Each structure stands twice: as C-alpha cells, then as structure tokens.
Amino acid sequence: MSDLSRNTPPQFFVEPGAVSASRVYLSGDSLKHATSQRLRPGELFRVVVETGEPAEVIEAEVIEVTRRRLAGRICNTYPAEKPPYALHLYPAILKGDKFDLVVRGATELGVTSITPVIAARTIPRLDENKLAIRRARWQKLARAAAEQSSRPFIPEIRQPMRFTDLLAGVTAGLPTGVPGENPRTVSGTRPHVAGVPVLAVEKREITKSVAEAVGPAREVSMFIGPEGGFDSGEVELAFEKGLQPVTLGPYILKAETASLAACAIVIDHILHGPAVKM
Structure with missing residues (x-):
C-alpha cells in the first residue's frame, strides 16, 4: 500500500535548475534527506526554490529513486505564505x-x-x-x-x-x-x-x-x-x-x-x- 497518508509531506529546498516544466529533481544533501525519509515511488513531497521570488511551494509525486537523484512529477504549485510578522x-x-x-x-x-x-x-x-x-x-x-x-x-x-x-x-x-x-x-x-x-x-x-x-x-x-x-x-x-x-x-x-x-x-x-x- 502506497504511503500517501503522511499528514505533512517532507519538504526540500532546491536550486532553480532542479525544476522543469513538469518534473523536479533532488540530489546532494536533499537526496540524502529524502533517503532518510524513505521516500518511495507514489509518495508525495514538497520543494521550495531557494532563490525563487516570489517564493512558491511545489508539490510533487515520486516517480523514480536512484543513487544519484530522486525524480518527481509536479502535481501542484502555490505561493508560499509569508508570516504576518x-x-x-x-x-x-x-x-x-x-x-x-x-x-x-x-x-x-x-x-x-x-x-x-x-x-x-x-x-x-x-x-x-x-x-x-x-x-x-x-x-x-x-x-x-x-x-x-x-x-x-x-x-x-x-x-x-x-x-x-x-x-x-x-x-x-x-x-x-x-x-x-x-x-x-x-x-x-x-x-x-x-x-x-x-x-x-x-x-x-x-x-x-x-x-x-x-x-x-x-x-x-x-x-x-x-x-x-x-x-x-x-x-x-x-x-x-x-x-x-x-x-x-x-x-x-x-x-x-x-x-x-x-x-x-x-x-x-x-x-x-x-x-x-x-
């Protein structure tokens, strides 16, 4: 059974080059973090482009995990909510x-x-x-x-x-x-x-x-x-x-x-x- 029951999908920060029109990729420290989270195909995660302005949150579904990278299919994007302080x-x-x-x-x-x-x-x-x-x-x-x-x-x-x-x-x-x-x-x-x-x-x-x-x-x-x-x-x-x-x-x-x-x-x-x- 696919574990889509996470209340809050894990989040990662990525560079602009890690995001394309329909895909997002994790590597380096973000991949290590994802591996520690034991993300598997079919599970959801979120990414935020570090230098993005205005900041956007991207929701994606894992489609592939290898030793070098994790690939996700972009499902949704929405503006990151800034705190009122x-x-x-x-x-x-x-x-x-x-x-x-x-x-x-x-x-x-x-x-x-x-x-x-x-x-x-x-x-x-x-x-x-x-x-x-x-x-x-x-x-x-x-x-x-x-x-x-x-x-x-x-x-x-x-x-x-x-x-x-x-x-x-x-x-x-x-x-x-x-x-x-x-x-x-x-x-x-x-x-x-x-x-x-x-x-x-x-x-x-x-x-x-x-x-x-x-x-x-x-x-x-x-x-x-x-x-x-x-x-x-x-x-x-x-x-x-x-x-x-x-x-x-x-x-x-x-x-x-x-x-x-x-x-x-x-x-x-x-x-x-x-x-x-x-």
Whole structure:
C-alpha cells in the first residue's frame, strides 16, 4: 500500500535548475534527506526554490529513486505564505555547539533573521576567518531546520557583529524599519536595527513582560546575552539607546534557552495577541 497518508509531506529546498516544466529533481544533501525519509515511488513531497521570488511551494509525486537523484512529477504549485510578522533575533555567540541549538530551534519556531552577537562576556573569541566558517555552518543548519519544520523560508544568518556596533543602529526610543525589510546601513557604517528593540535582562527589578514591550508591533528585534549576560556597561548603553528591558520569567535561564523562550513568546504574542486584533 502506497504511503500517501503522511499528514505533512517532507519538504526540500532546491536550486532553480532542479525544476522543469513538469518534473523536479533532488540530489546532494536533499537526496540524502529524502533517503532518510524513505521516500518511495507514489509518495508525495514538497520543494521550495531557494532563490525563487516570489517564493512558491511545489508539490510533487515520486516517480523514480536512484543513487544519484530522486525524480518527481509536479502535481501542484502555490505561493508560499509569508508570516504576518518579522522577528530578528540577536543572540550572543555561545560556547561549544550551544549556538547550533539556538539556530536550529529559532528556525523551527519561525524567526526572520539571526545576527550572531559578540558581547563583552562572549567566551569564544573567533577571528574573521573562523567566524565566516561558523556562519556558513549556521546557515546550513538553518536550511536543514527549515526543511525539517516545513518552513518555506530560510532565515538569513547575518554577519556577526559586536553588541556596541549594533546599538549604534538603534534610534533611541523609537521603533524603526519596515516589516520584513533587510538590514541596511545608516551613514554608510552603522547597521539599522528594525522594529521594536527588546533586551532580555535577568534583574529582579525588571518586571515588564515581552507582551507589554512588543504591544501591537509586528516587527521585533530581540537581544539575548551570552553566558553570564550582558555586562553593566552594555546594559546601561542599551537602555540609553531605547532598548526595552523585559523579563522572561522568574527563573534563571541558560542563554540558549532564553533565545528560544523569547522567540516563542514574541511569535505567540503577535499571532494570538493584540497584534492581530484589528
């Protein structure tokens, strides 16, 4: 019996050359993923062209599987649905492979972009070459996580930046940017931080919730510190620049947990809170 009972057919990202008028082909990493899914002739799968604009989801039926490729017959196409929000995550780089968890989890939750942050207490001190290697690795992890979670969009892993340099791109006290907009430079050098800028802080006197800080906004930039948190100078500068301090709850969270908790809270608030009430 053909297994067409999958609730959600597996999804893959492909290059434009992998799609013809009536066929789609998987190879390389996508073929490995399909093989791990044990796709067989007659089963359904979906593909998204990575560089497609506007993005389209293609539904196809497996017609052939070999060691070199998987071939599918295109059954249907439809526009990829964009989320009604933009969440830009700015997590500090963490020790070991903890940042991998942040990238995978944040991608599955639905972030728009991830900018690795170098803070005063960031422990791994990486030169530009090592940062470039890790960034490429993180982008690959984001791609795999988007496939696994059936997201039609892969979050961009942006150039790692120092926290103080990022704060130079915040307009004090004012939400900035257009939802879904890519970051741009201000005066040629300063990065532009879009949306409502929010900073997670582990201080008992901070009682403002994420929902209170975000309000009806649909675009948010969330900053999460490293192990040990941001230092006092960074926190003071962030407050001066208008970042809104928020609490993620009464308990002390690991840095990687804080990133994922913040993403889940922001997205749930926008999708189910005041932001969607017109």
